[in-house]
Every structure is written in C-alpha cells, then in structure tokens.
Amino acid sequence: MNTSHAYTYQQIARAIEHLAGHYQQQPTLAELAERASLSEFHFQRLFTEWAGVSPKKFSQFLTLEHAKAQLRRGxxxxxxxxxxxxxxxxxxxxxxxxxxxxxxxxxxxxxxxxxxxxxxxxxxxxxxxxxxxxxxxxxxxxxxxxxxxxxxxxxxxxxxxxxxxxxxxxxxxxxxxxxxxxxxxxxxxxxxxxxxxxxxxxxxxxxxxxxxxxxxxxxxxxxxxxxxxxxxxxxxxxxxxxxxxxxxxxxxxxxxxxxxxGYRWGTDRKQAMLGWEAARTVGEL
Structure with a gap:
C-alpha cells in the first residue's frame, strides 16, 4: 500500500468536509489549506492533482443545487x-x-x-x-x-x-x-x-x-x-x-x-467520490 497516497486523501478529506459544510459561504483557499495543514500553494497543487479541478470548481459539485439538477436530469x-x-x-x-x-x-x-x-x-x-x-x-x-x-x-x-x-x-x-x-x-x-x-x-x-x-x-x-x-x-x-x-x-x-x-464508509468519502467523478466527466480546469 502506498502510504503517501493514503495520507494525501486524509488531507484532502479534511478540506472536502469543510467545503461540503460551508459551500454557501464559499470558503477561501486559505481556509481550506489550513484544514489540510498545508500552505496555500501546496494545497492548491495537491488538490488539483487529486481532483483534476481546482478546489473552487470542485465545490460546485458538492452543492445542493448541483445535486438537484442531476436528479432532474434523470x-x-x-x-x-x-x-x-x-x-x-x-x-x-x-x-x-x-x-x-x-x-x-x-x-x-x-x-x-x-x-x-x-x-x-x-x-x-x-x-x-x-x-x-x-x-x-x-x-x-x-x-x-x-x-x-x-x-x-x-x-x-x-x-x-x-x-x-x-x-x-x-x-x-x-x-x-x-x-x-x-x-x-x-x-x-x-x-x-x-x-x-x-x-x-x-x-x-x-x-x-x-x-x-x-x-x-x-x-x-x-x-x-x-x-x-x-x-x-x-x-x-x-x-x-x-x-x-x-x-x-x-x-x-x-x-x-x-x-x-449517509454512506457506509463515511460521508466525507462519499462526497470525495462524487466530486471526483463529476470532475472527471464534466469538469474543466
């Protein structure tokens, strides 16, 4: 097992938890980086490498409006x-x-x-x-x-x-x-x-x-x-x-x-999966 990758997810998950809970307030890059215990520069780079999109773009996939639009599409x-x-x-x-x-x-x-x-x-x-x-x-x-x-x-x-x-x-x-x-x-x-x-x-x-x-x-x-x-x-x-x-x-x-x-393996992980998949299918850097 690649423990460095596992640690990367742990850092990302803390930021995603904050994003999901405060998307209406549009958390700043500095807030998210602090959650991940990283500098703004390193957090932005790490997050974008992991998600394929910026934290700001990723947050759009975690909004209630986005989810409702997905359900309406059917x-x-x-x-x-x-x-x-x-x-x-x-x-x-x-x-x-x-x-x-x-x-x-x-x-x-x-x-x-x-x-x-x-x-x-x-x-x-x-x-x-x-x-x-x-x-x-x-x-x-x-x-x-x-x-x-x-x-x-x-x-x-x-x-x-x-x-x-x-x-x-x-x-x-x-x-x-x-x-x-x-x-x-x-x-x-x-x-x-x-x-x-x-x-x-x-x-x-x-x-x-x-x-x-x-x-x-x-x-x-x-x-x-x-x-x-x-x-x-x-x-x-x-x-x-x-x-x-x-x-x-x-x-x-x-x-x-x-x-x-909810999710059997944690709501943070579910949010990470949904945002990650949305970025891979419709997201643009």
Missing part, C-alpha cells in the same frame, strides 16, 4: 446501455462489472469451504480491503478506525478460509484504481464480482451498476427501476449493506431532496 436505469464492455454511454472512465450471486447453499454456509485471498491497497479515497474468491471480487471495503480488515473479513465471509496474499491481487487492484488516474491498466474484460446476498439485495446491487459515472439517482428511482416503487426504505437498507464499494456504486445514490445522505 438516468433511465431500466434502459441503461452497455456498449463495448463499458457501462453507460461514452463513459470511458467507468469500469464494466459483472455480478454473480453465490448459491443458496453457499449463502447459508457463509463461505465455508471457500478460500478468500485478501490484501490492503491504496486508492484516491484512502486504503481499502480487497478480497477475492476464485478470481472474483467478493469484498471491497474502505478501512478506517472503526473498519479494520479482520473485522470486515469476519463480518462479510465469516466461514471462508482467509489468506493474506496481496501480491496475488496487485494486478487486479491496479485495474480497479489505475496509478495516477490513468486508464492504461483498465481491463479489456469485465471485472467479475461474487456477491453473498439475498435475491432482493442482488437485484438492488445490479441496478446500481446502471448508474453512469458522474451521475446521481435517488433511492426512489432505484426502487422504481426494480419494479418495487414502494420499497425505497428496503432499497436504502440493501444499498447500505453493499459489500463491494466503488465498483458497485452505491455512492451515486442520494436523497430525493438532493441531500447526499
């Missing part, structure tokens, strides 16, 4: 296009993911008899735990003080044989989060994901894959897309239990009011 989830191995239309930044659910027997056995190779890696959004079973991604969860690898492994796949083997997963990790934000390592084939969940959860998680990068939908829209418009609360619960963060983009779902809402 995403036809029931007709989402998949073209040339990429999800969405023209979203070359997006990964194409295929999901497979475990059998009912495997679900009940909680991974008994299965071997999970795992390791901790770096990303633009901090350190994360990657777990793979039979070449399929079964776990991608971000790590912080309250979410440590041992606990995450035991919670998600308690009966599996957990083997720490980061060297075997380095190529896969580079495909998920390419170095320096480039697309050079992106796979030509879909990234296979193995999920342990109920039939309803799998349906919700599959719907999330149809949200293009840089776009937002509401919990109600997800419920409608799976044919259960009155199940938005249950949809929210299923989204909150997503075991494969980022690849299954639960961070792209917000409240119908335009508020970002």
């Amino acid at each position: 995403v036809p989830l029931t007709e989402a296009a998949y073209d040339a191995g990429l999800s969405g239309t023209g979203r070359l930044h997006d990964l194409f993911v295929t999901i497979e659910g475990v059998t009912p027997g495997q679900f009940k056995q909680a991974g008994a008899g299965l071997v999970m190779h795992y390791g901790v890696f770096d990303s633009p959004f901090g350190a994360y735990l990657l777990g793979v079973i039979g070449g399929k991604i079964a776990l991608l969860q971000f790590i912080d003080e309250t979410n440590q690898p041992e606990t995450l492994l035991q919670t998600a796949w308690p009966e599996a044989n957990h083997q720490h083997n980061p060297a075997a997963l380095e190529t896969l990790a580079a495909q998920i989060f390419p170095v320096a934000g480039t697309l050079a390592n992106r796979p030509n084939q879909p990234l296979p994901v193995l999920l342990r969940g109920s039939a309803f959860q799998l349906k919700v998680w599959e719907a999330l894959l149809k949200i293009p990068e840089g776009r937002l939908v509401s919990y109600d829209q997800i419920a409608e897309s799976i044919g259960q418009p009155s199940a938005s609360r249950a949809v929210g619960t299923a989204i909150g239990s997503n075991p494969v963060g980022y690849l299954i983009p639960c961070h792209r779902v917000i409240k119908k009011t335009g508020l970002f809402g």
Whole structure:
C-alpha cells in the first residue's frame, strides 16, 4: 500500500468536509489549506492533482443545487446501455462489472469451504480491503478506525478460509484504481464480482451498476427501476449493506431532496467520490 497516497486523501478529506459544510459561504483557499495543514500553494497543487479541478470548481459539485439538477436530469436505469464492455454511454472512465450471486447453499454456509485471498491497497479515497474468491471480487471495503480488515473479513465471509496474499491481487487492484488516474491498466474484460446476498439485495446491487459515472439517482428511482416503487426504505437498507464499494456504486445514490445522505464508509468519502467523478466527466480546469 502506498502510504503517501493514503495520507494525501486524509488531507484532502479534511478540506472536502469543510467545503461540503460551508459551500454557501464559499470558503477561501486559505481556509481550506489550513484544514489540510498545508500552505496555500501546496494545497492548491495537491488538490488539483487529486481532483483534476481546482478546489473552487470542485465545490460546485458538492452543492445542493448541483445535486438537484442531476436528479432532474434523470438516468433511465431500466434502459441503461452497455456498449463495448463499458457501462453507460461514452463513459470511458467507468469500469464494466459483472455480478454473480453465490448459491443458496453457499449463502447459508457463509463461505465455508471457500478460500478468500485478501490484501490492503491504496486508492484516491484512502486504503481499502480487497478480497477475492476464485478470481472474483467478493469484498471491497474502505478501512478506517472503526473498519479494520479482520473485522470486515469476519463480518462479510465469516466461514471462508482467509489468506493474506496481496501480491496475488496487485494486478487486479491496479485495474480497479489505475496509478495516477490513468486508464492504461483498465481491463479489456469485465471485472467479475461474487456477491453473498439475498435475491432482493442482488437485484438492488445490479441496478446500481446502471448508474453512469458522474451521475446521481435517488433511492426512489432505484426502487422504481426494480419494479418495487414502494420499497425505497428496503432499497436504502440493501444499498447500505453493499459489500463491494466503488465498483458497485452505491455512492451515486442520494436523497430525493438532493441531500447526499449517509454512506457506509463515511460521508466525507462519499462526497470525495462524487466530486471526483463529476470532475472527471464534466469538469474543466
């Protein structure tokens, strides 16, 4: 794991937290730099390298007005296009993911008899735990003080044989989060994901894959897309239990009011992801 990159995210996250909470007051560069414990010059450079846009431009993606505009645009989830191995239309930044659910027997056995190779890696959004079973991604969860690898492994796949083997997963990790934000390592084939969940959860998680990068939908829209418009609360619960963060983009779902809402791995991280993706798809330096 590249600890310097992890530290970069920690500094950026403190500034994003301040941006999100005070965007109406338009925080100055000096305020944000102070939050990140950096000089204005170094903060501006670090932030722009990370986000691809200036802090001022990034803050526009964290406003309530921007979120509401995204929801009004709408995403036809029931007709989402998949073209040339990429999800969405023209979203070359997006990964194409295929999901497979475990059998009912495997679900009940909680991974008994299965071997999970795992390791901790770096990303633009901090350190994360990657777990793979039979070449399929079964776990991608971000790590912080309250979410440590041992606990995450035991919670998600308690009966599996957990083997720490980061060297075997380095190529896969580079495909998920390419170095320096480039697309050079992106796979030509879909990234296979193995999920342990109920039939309803799998349906919700599959719907999330149809949200293009840089776009937002509401919990109600997800419920409608799976044919259960009155199940938005249950949809929210299923989204909150997503075991494969980022690849299954639960961070792209917000409240119908335009508020970002909570996130399993922290609201700061959700805001960082949404702003980062918006910058990559519509932002200009």
